[in-house]
Amino acid sequence: MPYKIVSFFAGAGGLDLGFEKAGFSIDWANEFDKDIWATYKKNHPKAYLDQRSIIDIPENEVPECEGIIGGPPCQSWSEAGSQKGIKDKRGKLFFDFIRILKVKKPKFFLAENVSGMQHERHKSALNNIKKMFREAGYDLYYQMMNAVDYGSAQDRKRVIFIGFRSDLNIKYKFPLPIPRKDKKVLKDILLDLDGKAVPALDKQKPNPNVKILNHEYMIGGFSSMYMSRNRVRSWNEPSFTIQAGGRHAPIHPNAPKMEKIEKDEFKFIKGHEYRRLSVRECARIQGFPDNFEFIYKNVTTGYKMIGNAVSVPFATAIALSIKKHLE
Numbered sequence: 001m002p003y004k005i006v007s008f009f010a011g012a013g014g015l016d017l018g019f020e021k022a023g024f025s026i027d028w029a030n031e032f033d034k035d036i037w038a039t040y041k042k043n044h045p046k047a048y049l050d051q052r053s054i055i056d057i058p059e060n061e062v063p064e065c066e067g068i069i070g071g072p073p074c075q076s077w078s079e080a081g082s083q084k085g086i087k088d089k090r091g092k093l094f095f096d097f098i099r100i101l102k103v104k105k106p107k108f109f110l111a112e113n114v115s116g117m118q119h120e121r122h123k124s125a126l127n128n129i130k131k132m133f134r135e136a137g138y139d140l141y142y143q144m145m146n147a148v149d150y151g152s153a154q155d156r157k158r159v160i161f162i163g164f165r166s167d168l169n170i171k172y173k174f175p176l177p178i179p180r181k182d183k184k185v186l187k188d189i190l191l192d193l194d195g196k197a198v199p200a201l202d203k204q205k206p207n208p209n210v211k212i213l214n215h216e217y218m219i220g221g222f223s224s225m226y227m228s229r230n231r232v233r234s235w236n237e238p239s240f241t242i243q244a245g246g247r248h249a250p251i252h253p254n255a256p257k258m259e260k261i262e263k264d265e266f267k268f269i270k271g272h273e274y275r276r277l278s279v280r281e282c283a284r285i286q287g288f289p290d291n292f293e294f295i296y297k298n299v300t301t302g303y304k305m306i307g308n309a310v311s312v313p314f315a316t317a318i319a320l321s322i323k324k325h326l327e
Contacts, residue, residue, distance in 0.1 A: 004325065006062055007047075008054055008070035008097055012039050012294065012305040014286060015069055015112065016047070018315020022323055028063050030054060036305055038295040052124075057092045059103035067322070068101055071112035071310060094129050102136040108154070108164045108322055109133075112310055114142060115157040130161075138163030141172045149177030151313030153184035154239035154285050158310075160318065164325070175321040187235040189284045194254070197278040200299045204246070212304060214294050215280040218246035228264040229231040232257045232274075239277075239285045244307030246300045249276040279303060287312030 003024040022024060030050040031040055040049055042043045050057065072093040073090050087231045094111070101109055116122075133140045140163045147156035164170040207216045220273040232251045233239055240250045251258075255274045258266040268274045277285070279294060279302035286306050294302045 003066040003107075003323070004064070005067045005069055006065040008068065008100075008102075009072055009093070010040060010049075010070070011036055011308050012288075013044050014288065014309030014312050015071065015110075016044060017288070017292075018310065018312050018317075019067075019069060019319040021312070021316045022068070022319035024319060024323070027032065027065070030057065033212070035296070035301050039305060042295060043292050054093060054100070057096075057100070059100050062100055062104055065104065065106050066326075067106050067108045067110070068097075068104065070108045071134070072097055072099060073222060074076050083240075095132070098129075098132050100137055101133075103128040105137065105165060105317075107168060107326060108162065108170075109138065110318065110322065111157045111161040113161075115159060117172075133161060137166050139166050139170065139172070143172070143174050145314070145318075147314040148183055148238045150175065150311075150317040151178060151184060152238075152285070152287055152311040153186060153189050154242060154311070156241045156311055156314070158314075162318075162322065170325050172325050173321075175317050183238065185236050185238055185268075188287075190253070190281055191235070193278075193281060193284070197252075197275075197281070199275075204294065204299045206299060212280055213290065214283060215278045216299055217276045217278040217281075218249065218299050218303065220247075224265075225248065227258075227266055230258040230260070230266055242277075242282045242285050243309050244304045246276065246303035249282060249303060251275065252277055279306065282306045283326045287314070 002023050005019055005024045005026050007026055007029040010016055010031045016026045016029060026044065026047045029047045034054045035052060037049065038239065097111060128143065130140055140161065142161050145158055145160050147154060162172060164172060193215060196212055197215050197217055198210050200216050201207055204218055210216050231251060232255050235253045251274050255272050256269050259269055260266050279299055282303060283306050286309055294305055296302045
């Protein structure tokens, strides 16, 4: 029998998909954002989706399970965000994750968050979270990891908390990075999609002429913040981090690198097309399979779901290492 998992802050389900690929069973998931519900249900038909905020979920309504996984919303810890951390109500959602963990007492948990959480200004909040995980009865293992080291074609640094219930006496070791020669680059995963993307319609509406599922890209100008650095990675490099906003999607690798004008200012080179990566290209970079359908009325929602997800190969590598230790 596969280990039963409960997933909080499930989003589109990148973390869930990684655990399923490793042989776990996601029976119950929770996601509060209504823009994501249709996508989660379509792609995870076996899981029950609870649609309340975690704040409103009593512990006794969470099913018995062997593991609890989730990535509490990261905007409040993000380097791109306001960096309010635990002072932001979204930052406090960690406490509800721990509240449920304390009562359900599964064999293990996994919590994922952005690297910005390690910023000096969040030091006491981070130490407090670690202390609470230990006080909940878990041996805690904590590490900053980069998804590119675990089969994802992007540089994506994330903080990973893994805990095993103390009575199990499990001495956990994080999975080792894959060899440099095996790391994926953009040509490994995007080349067959080249030349097939279509632009979104006016006001970022989906394009009905799309031939490949979700293979449409956001249109419109680029902000001065976007133009403050190069946004192009070439075919033989991994992608930049896929972010949750379409406006910040990297540029397709067919374009040459942007030209530096001065500090914090770059420009596009004339005579070349600079377009954002499509929703499907971002999904590929995050490791979602091509039959995984993102359902949205506006392409910006597609980018948001993908950018907020955990990279699937990265999630799979961690899930396999957890499974090995449990067994």
